[in-house]
Amino acid sequence: MASQFTVHGRLWIEGPDGTVLGHGRVELLEKIDALGSLSAAATALGMSYRYAWKLVKLMNEHSDGPLITLNAGGRGGGHASLTEAGREAVATYRQTDREFEQFLSEQSEKLPG
Amino acid sequence: MASQFTVHGRLWIEGPDGTVLGHGRVELLEKIDALGSLSAAATALGMSYRYAWKLVKLMNEHSDGPLITLNAGGRGGGHASLTEAGREAVATYRQTDREFEQFLSEQSEKLPG
DNA sequence: CTCCGTTATGCGTCAAAGTGCATATCGAAA
DNA sequence: TTTCGATATGCACTTTGACGCATAACGGAG
Known part of the structure; x- marks a missing residue:
């Protein structure tokens, strides 16, 4: 058990x-x-736009190059998208995270009774 | 590199x-x-006694049995010690943590350039 | 039975994370 | 050139982890 x-x-x-x-x-x-x-992304995650915007700014500043491109104005009011570096960063993190989840469940199995 | x-x-x-x-x-x-x-433990860790005491209370409440025994009064003013369960819990955590550190450095190695 | 240092616990405070509001700015399309 | 919805950003507020102060209770040793 x-x-x-x-x-x-x-x-x-x-x-x-x-x-x-x-x-x-x-x-x-x-x-x-x-x-x-x-x-829309912030709302979908239940996160305030204010904070989401700050996170984007920090991520762009702390990476080698920008991970996200933001455009104000234009059709639909504006637009946000990932750069190529952004997509690669997500893929890298997800791979690491999958192995981490694996690690966590292995360790949980090992816990004594 | x-x-x-x-x-x-x-x-x-x-x-x-x-x-x-x-x-x-x-x-x-x-x-x-x-x-x-x-x-003394709290001071040694730069932690307030107030908070350390709360942590001890939480740990004792959330485990199967108490991990720490506290005694007020007596020679030296009082005394604190780990129960057998407490020592086992520490050992279990340390083992898990060692493997986690290993995991983290492996994953860091894998990160792209 | 007094002393002393530790445990026991409440209360106000402080900093950081995150929210909410208000307002300005942008730029394609009609 | 007006419109509209998204980006841009400041400011005040709330929440949460942790500190600091104050004060009581405890109990072996002398």
Whole structure:
């Protein structure tokens, strides 16, 4: 029988200037990619636009190059999209995260009774 | 050459009623075991006694049985020590944490350029 | 039975994460 | 050139983890 206790964790990637990607930030990137809009992505995640915008700014500043492109004005009011670097960063994080989930469930199995 | 980016993470163990152990709590347990005093342990870790005491209370409540025994009064004013379950919990966490550190450095190695 | 240092616990405070509101700016399309 | 919805950004507020202060209770040793 499995233990009533489980191992949990959080994972993130840091660069020289601070955190680049974490769980929440990657979810935001994926929603931006899916919806083409920062405000729609933030709303979909139950996150305030104000904060989502700050996260985007931080991610762009702390990576080698921008991960997200934001455009104000124009048809539909504006647009948001991922750069090629942004999509690669998401893929890299997801791969790492999959192995982390694997690690966590293995460790949970090992816990004593 | 290694990437300028590195993978970081945090690990903790949850029971049915909430978090039982995390990095800071385990350090506190180890200091209590080494010093025999909660206030000395808290001071040694730069943590307020107030907060350390709350952590001990939470840990004792959220585990199967108490991990820490506290005694007020008596020679030296009082005393704090780990129960057998407490020592086992620390050992379990440390083992998991070692493997986690291993995991993190492996993942950092894998990051692209 | 007094002393002393530790445990026990309430209350106000402080900083950081995140929200909410208000308002300005942008630019393609009608 | 007016319109419209999204981006851009400041400011005040709330929430949460943790501190600091104050004060009581405890109990072996002398």
